[in-house]
Structure formats: structure tokens, C-alpha cells
Ligand SMILES: Nc1ncnc2c1ncn2[C@@H]1O[C@H](COP(=O)(O)OP(=O)(O)O)[C@@H](O)[C@H]1O
């Protein structure tokens with residue numbers, strides 16, 4: 001599989017603190033790739049660097065063979081490297097359908113489209129229905145977004161992100177705050193969203209990672225500690241140490257399932 005997203009020596013410091021340090025990341029096209037690591041490892045900072053929310057102190061980023069190290073964030077998103085919740089906002093007073101159609105319109109339409117009649121907006125309906133189906137939201141289409149249960153609201157956010165037609169979808173802790181039932185649904189959604197796309201996700205739930213991801217990069221203290229498939233990475237003593245050395249599972253909210261105890 002060809003590499004779609006790659007970093008070389010990617011680094012970012014904040015006032016001398018090395019949040020991300022010399023990271024070489026290689027994401028294969030069509031894969032689901034996980035970025036894991038203890039809290040403060042630099043995962044979100046990596047995402048901020050990749051989406052160009054913040055500048056790198058050193059290193060390079062290549063997306064689809066193009067150097068995007070200095071490309072503005074909005075241009076990177078238009079190229080197809082899109083983070084969930086980046087541009088998508090959910091409007092509680094609009095229906096689920098209207099929210100998704102607005103996102104489709106924003107991607108495809110003209111800037112003055114917003115005042116158009118429903119009839120004129122009908123050109124976006126087909127793609128809107130496809131996205132609703134992809135996010136398992138078809139039967140929620142007429143509900144107000146503000147009245148959705150938590151898991152469905154996250155699915156709506158995903159649908160509005162998919163409306164931007166990402167080639168690579170970045171998800172930062174997509175299961176955060178979800179119960180077991182929502183997690184199973186969200187995992188199915190991500191698997192569905194990954195068809196014909198590449199997904200790079202930060203996820204603390206290691207059983208989700210084991211189940212969903214083809215390749216895993218482990219970060220600790222800003223550096224890549226290990227990389228490989230789940231079986232390889234979860235057996236790596238440095239990985240086990242990085243997790244266990246960070247406080248036991250259960251004591252911190254985010255670490256309840258992060259301990260590779262069933263590895
Ligand atoms: N804007 C910033 N200014 C200063 N320090 C930051 C900033 N953003 C992140 N950091 C620090 O960088 C480290 C990595 O943070 P982060 O990338 O959010 O970790 P993770 O997502 O892996 O939990 C943390 O110690 C955090 O406090």
C-alpha cells in the first residue's frame with residue numbers, strides 16, 4: 001500500500017518543552033492507523049501539526065506526495081486531510097438532515113447558497129442521504145440535532161465531517177465519554193467511514209484499537225516508542241512500561257482501558 005501521509009523528524013516545542021520530538025510517521029493509504037500513548041504523550045499536538053493548526057518547530061509533513069509543512073490549515077483540509085470537528089459544527093435548532101446538507105453545501109456549493117430555497121438546495125439532497133445512511137442516521141433525519149442522544153450526536157458530527165470528502169480522516173479520541181453500547185456503534189461507524197478512506201485515530205480504548213486498527217504508533221513523551229500491529233506493539237516491554245509507569249488503570253478516567261492487560 002502506498003504511503004498517503006508521512007512525517008519526517010516532526011517536532012514541536014513549547015517554550016523549550018519538547019511536546020513532539022522527531023516523529024517519523026508513515027500512514028498507508030486505506031489503512032486505519034492508531035496513535036496511542038499515555039496522557040501528555042503529544043498525540044493531540046501531532047494532530048494539530050498534521051492539520052496545520054500549529055507550526056512545526058522542525059521536520060516535514062507530506063500528504064499525497066505533496067509537502068504541506070507550511071500549507072495553511074484551510075488549504076490542507078481542502079486537500080482532503082480533515083479532522084473530525086474541525087470545520088463541522090452541529091446546529092441544535094436544525095434537523096439532522098439540514099445539518100448534513102449544510103455541510104455538503106459548504107463543501108460543494110457557492111458562498112451565497114445559504115439563502116437559496118429548499119428547491120434549489122435539492123441538488124445536495126442525494127449526497128446528504130448517502131452520508132446519513134453511512135452514519136446510520138437515516139431514521140434520525142427529521143429529528144432536531146439538539147435532541148439527539150450523545151452517541152447519535154457524535155455520529156452526526158462524523159457525517160458532517162465526511163461531507164468534506166476527506167481522503168484522510170483524523171479522529172482524536174472518538175469514543176471519549178461513551179458507554180459500551182455507543183462504543184460498539186462508533187466502532188462500526190468508523191469501520192464504515194474507513195471504506196475508501198484512510199483513518200488516523202487517537203484512541204485510549206485498546207480493545208477498540210486492537211479490533212479496528214491495522215497499524216499502531218505508540219508515542220511517549222513526544223517520541224515514537226514503538227510501531228507495528230497490535231500483537232507486536234502490545235508485547236513490547238517499553239510500551240507496557242510506558243503505560244504502567246503512568247499510574248494504574250482505573251485511577252484516571254482516560255486510563256481505565258488503556259492498560260494492555262489482556263495482551
Ligand atoms: N499550546 C501549548 N502550550 C504549551 N504546552 C502545550 C501546548 N499544547 C500541548 N502542550 C503540552 O504538550 C504535551 C503534549 O500534549 P498533548 O499533545 O495534548 O498530549 P496528548 O494528546 O497525548 O494527551 C503536554 O505536556 C501538554 O501540556
Ligand SMILES: [Mg+2]
Nearest residue numbers: 043044045172
Ligand atoms: Mg490529546
